[in-house]
Amino acid sequence: MPSGRTVLTFAGLTVREASRRRLLVAVAILTLIVIVGTGWGFAQLRSPTIDHGHPLSQLTLTVAAAQMLIVVAFLFAGVLALIAVLVAAGSISGDIESHLALALLARPVRRSELLLGKWLGMATVLVAYAVVSGTLELVAVDVATGYVPPHPVQLIGYVAALGLNLLTLTLLLSTRLAGMTAGIIPIVCYFMAWIGGIVGGVGQALGNNALMAAATVTKILLPTDGLWRGAVYAMEPAAIIATVRSAGAFAAANPFSAAYPPATAFLVWAVIWFAAILALALWSMRTREI
Amino acid sequence: MGSRMVDLRERRLEAAAKEASPAIHCVELTKRYGSTLALAGLTMTVPRGEVFGFLGPNGAGKTTAVKLLLGLVPATSGEGWVLGQRLGDVDARQRIGYLPELFRYQPWLSGREVMALHCRLARLPRSVWSEEIAAALSLVGLEERADDRIRTYSKGMQQRLGLGVALLGAPELVFLDEPTSALDPVGRHQVRQIIYRLRERGTTVFLNSHMLTELEMVCDRVAMVDRGRVIATGTLDQLLSGNACRIRVSGLDLGQRRSLARFGDLDDDGEAITVRGLGPERVPELVAEIVGMGGRVYAVEPRHQSLEDRFLELLREG
Numbered sequence: 119m120p121s122g123r124t125v126l127t128f129a130g131l132t133v134r135e136a137s138r139r140r141l142l143v144a145v146a147i148l149t150l151i152v153i154v155g156t157g158w159g160f161a162q163l164r165s166p167t168i169d170h171g172h173p174l175s176q177l178t179l180t181v182a183a184a185q186m187l188i189v190v191a192f193l194f195a196g197v198l199a200l201i202a203v204l205v206a207a208g209s210i211s212g213d214i215e216s217h218l219a220l221a222l223l224a225r226p227v228r229r230s231e232l233l234l235g236k237w238l239g240m241a242t243v244l245v246a247y248a249v250v251s252g253t254l255e256l257v258a259v260d261v262a263t264g265y266v267p268p269h270p271v272q273l274i275g276y277v278a279a280l281g282l283n284l285l286t287l288t289l290l291l292s293t294r295l296a297g298m299t300a301g302i303i304p305i306v307c308y309f310m311a312w313i314g315g316i317v318g319g320v321g322q323a324l325g326n327n328a329l330m331a332a333a334t335v336t337k338i339l340l341p342t343d344g345l346w347r348g349a350v351y352a353m354e355p356a357a358i359i360a361t362v363r364s365a366g367a368f369a370a371a372n373p374f375s376a377a378y379p380p381a382t383a384f385l386v387w388a389v390i391w392f393a394a395i396l397a398l399a400l401w402s403m404r405t406r407e408i
Numbered sequence: 409m410g411s412r413m414v415d416l417r418e419r420r421l422e423a424a425a426k427e428a429s430p431a432i433h434c435v436e437l438t439k440r441y442g443s444t445l446a447l448a449g450l451t452m453t454v455p456r457g458e459v460f461g462f463l464g465p466n467g468a469g470k471t472t473a474v475k476l477l478l479g480l481v482p483a484t485s486g487e488g489w490v491l492g493q494r495l496g497d498v499d500a501r502q503r504i505g506y507l508p509e510l511f512r513y514q515p516w517l518s519g520r521e522v523m524a525l526h527c528r529l530a531r532l533p534r535s536v537w538s539e540e541i542a543a544a545l546s547l548v549g550l551e552e553r554a555d556d557r558i559r560t561y562s563k564g565m566q567q568r569l570g571l572g573v574a575l576l577g578a579p580e581l582v583f584l585d586e587p588t589s590a591l592d593p594v595g596r597h598q599v600r601q602i603i604y605r606l607r608e609r610g611t612t613v614f615l616n617s618h619m620l621t622e623l624e625m626v627c628d629r630v631a632m633v634d635r636g637r638v639i640a641t642g643t644l645d646q647l648l649s650g651n652a653c654r655i656r657v658s659g660l661d662l663g664q665r666r667s668l669a670r671f672g673d674l675d676d677d678g679e680a681i682t683v684r685g686l687g688p689e690r691v692p693e694l695v696a697e698i699v700g701m702g703g704r705v706y707a708v709e710p711r712h713q714s715l716e717d718r719f720l721e722l723l724r725e726g
């Protein structure tokens with residue numbers, strides 16, 4: 119059984135590494151720039167002359183703010199995914215290749231504790247980033263336009279879950295593959311899954327079973343796009359949902375819209391997927407040569 | 409019934425092993441990496457308190473043996489006990505220190521921080537950390553750089569740090585894998601002094617090295633390995649085939665020279681006679697004999713067979 123104390127030691131070490139390597143500061147500064155920039159953009163929606171010399175109606179303002187927020191959230195989710203992948207890609211393989219892990223593992227320490235500790239440290243950074251940057255952005259949008267998405271907590275939850283899934287997948291690859299390889303694969307998969315969601319929407323619109331099946335397979339292999347759609351749904355005000363639903367099947371192909379929240383079965387699968395990948399990572403770590 | 413008996417027997421064996429509990433005991437320990445046989449049936453016992461040298465050329469399997477003994481990699485076959493615990497026992501590592509051959513420590517931490525990390529991982533009580541760290545730093549001569557980032561350390565300083573880390577918490581058993589590889593002669597001398605001090609303290613030291621001459625001075629016992637096999641083991645006295653004496657002499661005829669064979673094996677190159685298997689106490693007697701026969705002695709050079717000579721000899725024989 120992994121000892122919680124040792125796991126926490128490695129988690130703390132991982133956070134300290136991120137901070138010593140100035141990752142935290144760099145990300146914080148970039149995020150602040152993005153939030154100020156997008157906040158300025160949102161504020162323009164309130165300009166009394168924005169629409170050919172006239173202000174926007176309340177409904178148009180809400181819809182426009184919601185659409186802009188979805189695109190900004192896509193940016194944040196992408197950044198989060200990249201951070202997850204880049205941080206995790208070299209975390210195990212790098213330490214083993216450089217023989218850094220050797221001195222650590224010769225202590226009364228299990229390999230599982232090192233892996234779980236690294237996971238916990240990176241997950242903490244990731245979730246903290248999702249919560250802090252998400253909250254700041256939502257506050258900025260609220261101040262600029264008075265718009266608040268209907269389910270802000272779920273929004274942040276889905277984005278964080280997306281990051282955690284990618285983090286875990288990358289960590290699994292990092293137990294066996296060199297940093298660069300372990301990083302490129304999840305990034306490609308992330309975009310494939312995104313495209314898979316669009317393909318599935320097209321298949322649905324055309325009634326094409328093959329396309330729909332292909333999309334389902336990608337969704338099962340990597341649940342990130344399904345989680346992204348959950349985040350989108352959490353950002354849609356009633357007016358947009360009504361429009362999307364009345365647009366029928368074709369709307370499903372739009373990766374920036376969602377007519378329905380994710381199915382419970384999918385969410386259960388996302389949790390199982392995550393647990394299975396983590397278990398696989400533990401097994402892979404335990405059985406590799408160092 | 410049969411399996412229960414085996415079970416009991418095994419348990420008794422295990423209990424006996426713990427009681428007698430040499431520092432290291434292993435039987436037919438074998439490690440295969442794919443098609444490479446890195447260690448081919450290592451069987452040995454290292455009693456507690458001994459400085460044990462594990463010598464052999466590069467690729468002989470020394471590092472692999474240490475990794476197996478530490479439980480860092482699983483054995484392909486065979487079994488072993490370290491400090492009375494089966495290989496791979498996590499808690500036994502609390503009492504073991506290890507300096508890896510290819511060492512690297514978190515470059516973004518300071519030396520002191522790395523030591524604190526290892527104190528924590530070794531489960532030392534927090535109250536002794538600062539004392540342990542100060543002692544280890546001064547032992548390896550790193551006090552002045554202790555608060556600098558390891559990124560700024562030279563290779564030799566990193567090896568000193570590794571040695572200090574391995575000695576934290578006064579472990580009962582220390583594995584040093586090529587501990588002097590990055591050190592200058594002064595550093596090597598210091599490492600020898602540290603090993604002497606460990607021996608005084610009763611610590612068992614398992615020393616890997618391919619630099620045979622360095623080990624002659626510090627080891628109580630050595631095993632010589634080649635291609636995954638131990639080819640000889642014993643104390644230095646047992647391994648080295650005694651002493652020899654080389655005498656440059658003139659004025660003796662052939663018969664007189666031959667008569668010296670009663671002192672030991674002769675090797676006569678015309679200019680000098682080398683007598684092997686001659687204890688140092690008999691050298692004056694030999695010289696007196698030569699002078700008595702009318703020989704003129706120019707030089708008397710007592711010679712030790714070195715580990716290196718012996719190792720090469722063994723390789724040639726095997």
Ligand SMILES: Nc1ncnc2c1ncn2[C@@H]1O[C@H](COP(=O)(O)OP(=O)(O)O)[C@@H](O)[C@H]1O
Pocket residue numbers: 407408441444445446464465466467468469470471472473
């Ligand atoms: N992780 C590994 N994978 C494959 N082969 C290895 C590995 N580690 C060691 N070996 C091989 O095992 C043999 C013994 O290596 P090693 O124990 O490092 O020797 P030494 O420490 O005596 O120089 C060598 O042939 C080496 O190439």
Ligand SMILES: [Mg+2]
Pocket residue numbers: 467470471472509585
């Ligand atoms: Mg070696």
